Amino acid sequence: MMNLEYYQELNSAELKKLIQETRGKLGKKLFILAHYYQIDDIVDLSDAQGDSFALASQGAQNKEAQYIVFCGVRFMAEASATLAREGQRVFMPDTDAGCPLADLADIDQVEEAWQTLQEAGVAQDTIPITYMNSSSELKAFCGKNGGLVCTSSNAGKAFDWALKQKPKIFFFPDEHLGRNTANAKNIQESEIALWDPLKEHGANPNQDLQNAKVILWKGFCHVHTFFNLEQIKLMREKHPGCKIAVHPECPEHVVQAADGNGSTSYLKKFVEEDDSGKTLVIGTEINMVSRLAKHNPDKKVVPLARSLCPNMFKTSLADLAYVLENLPNVNEITVPDYIKNDAKLALERMLTLT
Ligand code: SF4
Structure with a gap:
């Protein structure tokens, strides 16, 4: 050996x-x-x-x-x-x-948050949903507590599934996927609470937890939060008429300023099925964007910015x-x-x- x-x-x-x-x-x-x-x-x-x-x-x-x-x-x-x-x-x-995104929520922190939701009288009305990008312990927590896992492709369906059963969702560990999904469901900003695991009581008074329809974990993917509005503006100036698609782990204002957003599979299709002849600007991990450009030589595919996942x-x-x-x-x-x-x-x- x-x-x-x-x-x-x-x-x-x-x-x-x-x-x-x-x-x-x-x-x-x-x-x-x-x-x-x-x-x-x-x-x-x-x-x-x-x-x-x-x-x-x-x-x-x-x-x-x-x-x-x-x-x-x-x-x-x-x-x-x-x-x-x-x-x-x-x-x-x-x-x-x-x-690093998965590491922003560990099982002890999630159990502690759930305990707080129980004490606030909220847990019994709540379905926990974990993003696929989480430890097995968090997936097991959701399994045990009537919840489920979702991906960036089916987060919207997971929200619908949960809200048919109970009035509230506790979503972890990616705030941005949760917020973008809530926005797509027309859930108002006033109905969203942000749970900060590093602050006492998640930085939310009981009243806010009781009022919220969606409680989002304050977690993020550094590869996707690297993208910003300035980059979108620059690309639109540099490639007039271009089409921009980003991953839903990007911040909400970036998602809203793009022409489309979705999972890695969506982004792949966005490029492969496009026949507009326009420049396609993609906001996700650079290795994937470079490969999309390589495999679609008849199209102009450029990264929104270079963002690499070191892991x-x-x-x-x-x-x-x-x-x-x-x-x-x-x-x-x-x-x-x-x-x-x-x-x-x-x-x-x-x-x-x-
Ligand atoms: S891109 Fe890297 S840091 Fe971001 S969610 Fe994927 S594995 Fe985690």
Whole structure:
């Protein structure tokens, strides 16, 4: 068994050769998944590409795959391990690749907030919803408390589902996806409360929690909050008539100033299906925007600004070669059963959204 340092000294041609050899040896037993934000070298060597939930589902649906290697960040590999079928094992090339947004809400903070909502007489009227970009513990919390998981594609449907059952939603950990979703549902600013986990009582008097229809966790993705109105203005000046689409993790004023907003899959379609001949300006992680430009050479695709996710960037060819050559002895991601069962329940409730 070679250690990681051994692979880090090889050049990219040597690493690609090793990776291809291992893929050849393991055949269909191996399934390499790559999130859209991974670097090109990794995407090119993967078997499937997509957003976090689509990939986790594809892993579970692949009956021949025994080893799922998830090139992404930790919450994605955990979701894959949660949904994995009997006998499947999930691995990450770099287990240090986390998600700063997911880390902005931990289970102790969420339990404490829920306790405050209970004391304010609000919890019994509230459905908790966690964004896919969260730890397994938070997904399990939602499963246990009648809530569900949502993605940036189905957040609107998740809000509808929740509000049919109870009058309030507690949404974590991304304030912006929650606010943009609430705006799309015409929920008024006065009906939204912001829960700040670092402040006493979330910085909300009981009255505000009682009045709110939606309580948003004060969390954000630094990759998407990097985008601003000035960049939109500059792009409209530089590319007159351009069309701008952004991810809903961007701040509300950026989403409102864009021509469209949606998940990574939406942004991909936005480019692929456009036949206007106009410049397409995309506000999301730079590796994905560069790939969209590369794969659509007949269109002019430019980034709203360069914004890189350093955690997605962590997974290197050396990491992938290391994990593949040492399967199944290194970097396995597991979720304990007591968390997995409730987390799965919250994910399965999401699958019922129509
Ligand atoms: S882009 Fe944002 S949400 Fe996605 S992994 Fe990076 S920090 Fe997390």
